[in-house]
Amino acid sequence: MHADLPTDVIFIGGRSGVGKSTVAFEASRILAAADIRHAVIEGDNLDQAHPQPWRSGIDLAARNLRAMWANYRALGYAKLLFTNTVSVLEVPTLSEALGGEVRATPVLLVSSDATATARLERRETGSSLEAHLDRSERAxxxxxxxxxxAIRIATDGRTPSDLATEMLTLAGWLRAG
Known part of the structure; x- marks a missing residue:
């Protein structure tokens, strides 16, 4: 079913607390309202395990992406919103995992340190906050x-709807205006 169509993917990357998941889910809502068939995959969940498989040279994330996308493709999906901190740096590897012809749009969401810190302080609890703040700054x-x-989109002071609309328009998934 539509297996001959290329995969259109927006790789959404950015530091922790920048709004990757929020923007992806808002973009999904906008696409659904326009009846545009698509899927959303949170890349951070593809290899979340202990011990960390990637530390042993095992690319479990790529394996799981390949398997998940094959299932979506079998059902006729050809558009994907993919979130992961460094996805914009791994476009060739991730595109290969998707298989077939891939038209990739890397989008880097950016924010000030203050914005990312405020968002992480609202989201993280317990002992993980300091580690997240440090990783976010390094990322x-x-x-x-x-x-x-990558297309860079600043998230400071903007609504998820505005950000998602800009991203989808720049990627050519929505018409401007």
Whole structure:
């Protein structure tokens, strides 16, 4: 069913607390309202295990993405919103895992340290906050330096709807206006 269609994917990356999941779910709502068939995959869940498989050289995330996307494709899906902190740095590997012809749009969501910190303080509880803040800051620096081909969208002071609409429009999934 539509297996000959290329996969259109928006890889949504960014530091912890930037709003990746929130923007992806809002984009999904907008696409659903427009009756545009799509799927959402949270990349962080594809290899969340202990011990961490990637530390042993096992790319469980790519294996799981390949398996999940094959199931979506079998049902006729050809559009994917994929979130993961560093997805915009791994477009070739992730596209290969999706298989077939892939038209990828990497989108890097960015925010100030203050915005990311405030969001993480609302989300994280217990002993994980400091670790998340540290990882978020390191990821922001790395992504800023290395994600040269990604569309950058600042999230500070903007609504999820505005961000999702801009992202979908820039990716060509919605018409401007």
């Amino acid at each position: 922001a620096r790395r992504l800023d330096a290395e994600a040269t081909g």
